[in-house]
Amino acid sequence: MIEEGLSLLIDYGTYLLPGFTLCALWFWLTPKTQPGLRIAILLLTFVLLRDVMTPLRLWSLSGDVQIGFVANPFVLAVLGALSLAIVAALARIAPQLWQLVVWRKGNLAAGLALGVAAGCALGVPLRFNQGIGVGEIAGYWPWLMGMIVLAYGGNALEEVLFRGFLQGHLEHHTSAIRAALISAVAFSACHSFLALSVTRIGWPILLFTLLEGLVCAFVRMRYGVIAATAAHGTAILLIAVPM
Template sequence: MVLDALNVLLDYASRLLPAFGLFAAWFCLTPRSQTGARLLILVMAFVFARDLMTPFKLWAIAGGGLHLQFHANPMVLASLGITSILMVAMLARLTPEQWKWVVGFKGNRVVGFTMGVMAGCMIGIPLRLHQGIELAAAPWLLGFAVFALGGNALEEVLFRGMLQGLLERHTSPIRAALGSAIAFSACHLYLAFMLTQVGWPILAFTFFEGLVCASVRLKWGTVPAIAAHGTAIGLLGIPLL
């Protein structure tokens, strides 16, 4: 299992790292005063890394039913999740101009986190019940939980923490939340129509998911939005056989 996971991850990294090198050079050459442009580069790098997972069969979307299937090796998933968490920590240290837009919590933290989990259940449970309950082995569930938390933490920091935070400085909070949700859905266009050909159901789902997470961020902060997104994906994921 360990050797198989290492082979998969090295294959993925061999295609990812050259692109990340270009994004890093572009980011470094962009003046620090151009905070919005630098954020756009970060978002583009994340979208590239996420979409590259599809041809490497790290995840798949099965048909119009939006069955989310993830790699069957739990060590692959856990490694990707841990890497994403490390990247969040790196962003906090290396991008202070963008990180200042990330509001971790608003109000009571326990209530905010609980509301985030409940919002995630609102997204995930109806689809899970519609698709049916599929049980997976405990090791896979543990690896997938790390992936769902880590991967979606990075995504939420970029879209809800940084992007929505930036927009709030220039427009109303509600308009900023809507803009964040639309941007989130738009960044799934290539995945929806080229990589999977599922099409509009992906855009509709990601807009709804983005709108819920943006609303949670608006009221409770970025960490509760991470909890919402992670919970939703955690409820929907099944092993990719």
């Protein structure tokens, strides 16, 4: 499992390297006095990191918004850990943007509870509609351990970018509600290439990501990025299955 997983991860890194290098160079050359452009570059880089996974068969999407992830839990755990490493690296390489992140507001336990509940509200109806029975999936429970790391680690990175950097930046220029709405629309728009070109599934992905973006943006507005990560990670965990 580990040997096969390392091979998949090396292929992913090799395939990704040219585009990632250009994005990193673009970010480095962009003046720190242009935070909006720097955030846009980071969002584009994340879209690259995510969408490259599709042709390499690390994940797949179906028309009923069921997400299949590679069945190797080692790969999932490493990808989740790498996402958290990128979050930590952003604190060092982009301290000005890092200051925009509102990690928590109000009671942390209440925020986490609301986040998990919101994630369940998004994910449970789709899970029932898809008729996913975990007892019918071979190797589901070992796979789930790796998937938990990816669901919350990978989406922590996504939430830092969209609800931390973007929404935090916008709140300095407009109302909190408008910043949340822009964050949600931008989140869905950044799935357009995945929906319309990479997978050709189309509007179901855009509708789901718009709803997901709205939920996470308003959870972030009330309780912060940690709670939004709980919502996002829980929703993905509920609709994910091994490929």
